[in-house]
Amino acid sequence: MKTVIKTTDLTKIYNSSVAPVKAVDKVNLEFGEGEFTAIVGPSGSGKTTFLNLIGGLDKPTEGHVMIDDTDISNMKESKLFDFRLRNIGFVFQSYNLIPVLTAKENVSFIMLLQKESKAKMEKRAVEMLEQVGLSEKVDVRPSKLSGGQQQRVAVARALASKPKFVLADEPTANLDTESAFNLLDIMSRLNKEENITLIFSTHDQRVINRARRVITLVDGAVSKDETFDR
Amino acid sequence: MKTLIKISWRNIWRNRTRSIVIIVAIILGLMGGIFGAAMRLALEKQQFEDTIGTQVSHIQIHHPEFIAKPEARFRIPDGLQIASDLSNRDDVIVASPRTVFDGMAATANMNAGVRIKGIEPGIEAQTTGLDELLEEGSYLTENGRIPSILIGNALANKINAAVGSRLVLTFQDIEGEVINASFRVEGIYSLPSRAFEERTVFVKASEVNEAIGDPQAVSEIALVIDNQDEYRNIAAEIQELYPDTRVRHWADLQPALYYSLEVLNEALIWILIIVIMAVSFGLLNTILMSILERARELGMLLAIGMKRAKVFSMIVIETTIIALFGGVIGLISSYGMISILNRTGVPIPGGEGLGELGYASVLYPSLDIDFYFEIVVVLVVFAILASIYPAWKAIRLQPAEAVRQE
Structure with missing residues (x-):
């Protein structure tokens, strides 16, 4: 299995007024193509910080993040923007859709930033919304969608640009059980059928139960790295 | 750019009340400023025509x-x-x-x-x-x-x-x-x-x-x-x-008129600047509020790879659209108002007494069409200046933090 992400001694220290806080502590991990991984751990264990570091949203204090053969740890900001745009999909806990755009426009938006043609964008956006079961909500704005539907639009948006991997930060935290299962079904299917690499930070047992690899962080360090045959 | 304009346009109408309030403020501010300017110019024209045209002429020569x-x-x-x-x-x-x-x-x-x-x-x-x-x-x-x-x-x-x-x-x-x-x-x-x-x-x-x-x-x-x-x-x-001989021009002959015109010119410029600045601060406040409310969404845009320059442009476009929207309606309304007042005239309270001082008791305000376009340009320039701070605040957002804001 091809390695998509590799971290080497990845460390992030925040300087607080009291004492420096080690949010991520010398983490050495590899993520292969098509993995479905859950990063778990109690609050403050460093899950989100780790995701931000491998997603290029934050810079490590020490160590490196390699995406394929590219070290993004010290990449210039302008290059990093472009790198994220072309390689990483994001799903956020609060959906973070653009409220003034329709579902299709939200999904198309990332392709627009990639300067795709209009026809291609629209086709891909509609396809992605069909894949997440929202073919009838293509022209609906987020305010008219339920939380679960909004998160599915966010998943479609994350996948529309065909990223190398998708980072999802507690994607089910704001969803009811039915919506959460629905979302997980879709993500599992996409992971298997399209071989999309998915990495979640979560403490939602529903997600953990679906993941084929579960990495537990405690105080910023890896305490367990388990693999399951699911 | 087309999409940025579309998003900016829709963003403006996310909070209709707030946008309408600032647009109305721009319209009223412009109407007030333009009315003042038109009255001021009418007064200048009347004074100049009455004093210089019919009494003093441009230049006089004497022993x-x-x-x-x-x-x-x-x-x-x-x-x-x-x-x-x-x-x-x-x-x-x-x-x-x-x-x-x-x-x-x-x-x-x-x-x-x-x-x-x-x-x-x-x-x-x-x-x-x-x-x-x-x-x-x-x-x-x-x-x-x-x-x-x-x-x-x-x-x-x-x-x-x-x-x-x-x-x-x-x-x-x-x-x-x-x-x-x-x-x-x-x-x-x-x-x-x-x-x-x-x-x-x-x-x-x-x-x-x-x-x-x-x-x-x-x-x-x-x-x-x-x-x-x-x-x-x-x-x-x-x-x-x-x-x-002794040759004197009208400013020598009528120094009071000359200085009053100069002072009024200065005052007019300052009144217009103050009006447009007040409007611009209103705009700045509106856009800043909007940025603070949209921090999470802007953070998401930065996270998925929208460049800071584009986010900056989006904010500037939003501000410019509001200014243009209010500005164009304000200027059309002002044009209508000035056209009507130019026909009906504006009686000056106590006009009879003003006649003693050489002022007309009724003024007929008018403005060159160029003036309206100049105001639009000034307004847009001030609007762009007003958008810089909110836009700067927007691009300083750290995406990792902003996406998690409540």
Whole structure:
């Protein structure tokens, strides 16, 4: 299995007024193509910080993040923007859709930033919304969608640009059980059928139960790295 | 860019009430500012036309001693020739030679101090439009046994004179001898300036010059020039040509008017700047509020790879659209308002009293169409400046933190 992400001694220290806080502590991990991984751990264990570091949203204090053969740890900001745009999909806990755009426009938006043609964008956006079961909500704005539907639009948006991997930060935290299962079904299917690499930070047992690899962080360090045959 | 504009447009209407409030503020601010500017320009035009056009002209030439002692003996040497030469210049529209001195005007039972102006009626009509200022009677066209005189409405009231009344002028001739001459009121003129009306009478130069003892006498040459912005240069040039005379332009002759116009010009600029700045601060506040509310969404845009420059542009576009939207409606409304007021006129409270000071009691505001476009440009420039701070705040957001904001 091809390695998509590799971290080497990845460390992030925040300087607080009291004492420096080690949010991520010398983490050495590899993520292969098509993995479905859950990063778990109690609050403050460093899950989100780790995701931000491998997603290029934050810079490590020490160590490196390699995406394929590219070290993004010290990449210039302008290059990093472009790198994220072309390689990483994001799903956020609060959906973070653009409220003034329709579902299709939200999904198309990332392709627009990639300067795709209009026809291609629209086709891909509609396809992605069909894949997440929202073919009838293509022209609906987020305010008219339920939380679960909004998160599915966010998943479609994350996948529309065909990223190398998708980072999802507690994607089910704001969803009811039915919506959460629905979302997980879709993500599992996409992971298997399209071989999309998915990495979640979560403490939602529903997600953990679906993941084929579960990495537990405690105080910023890896305490367990388990693999399951699911 | 098209999508950025589309998103910006839709963002504006996310909070309709807030956007409408700022747009209405822009509209009202512009209408207020433009009304002030139009009234100010109407006042300037009226004052300038009344004072410079009908009374003073752009440039006046005198004998140097005439300024302190406006007497018949202080005449311009070769005055008629100078007036003729000056009227042939390309930059001079008309040069009106006059004989000017002070005297007394008396009817049977009233009298008043007056300034007597001997004029060439045809040339004077071109210079000051005196023939069109007549309220009653005719314009020095009669050649009767008794010479004609034109008096102001205020003087007519003061000394109980009317068209046809006989008036005796008392003045000194070139030798200083006191002369009495009888005139018949042929016409009564009217001007916004009551002081000028009360003080100035017009007679034919040929008749009054005979009386003072010098048929060729010229004590004042009034010039109307082609390009009124060049008045200083032309006056200086004429002064060099005729060093034995004293050449003064209207700003020298009417310093109070000149400084009032200058001060009002400054005030107008500052009023407009303050109005547009107030509007811009309102805009800044609106956009800043909107940015703070949208921090999570902006963080998401930065996270997925939208470049900071594009986010910056989006904020600037939003602000510019609001400014343009309010600006265009404000300017159309202002144009309509000024067009209506230009037809109906705007009465100035206490207008009767203002007449004493040479101001009109009704103003007719008007503005060049260019002015409206200039305002739009200024407004957009200020709007862009106002958007810089919120846009800067937006691009300083750290995506990792912003996406998690509650």
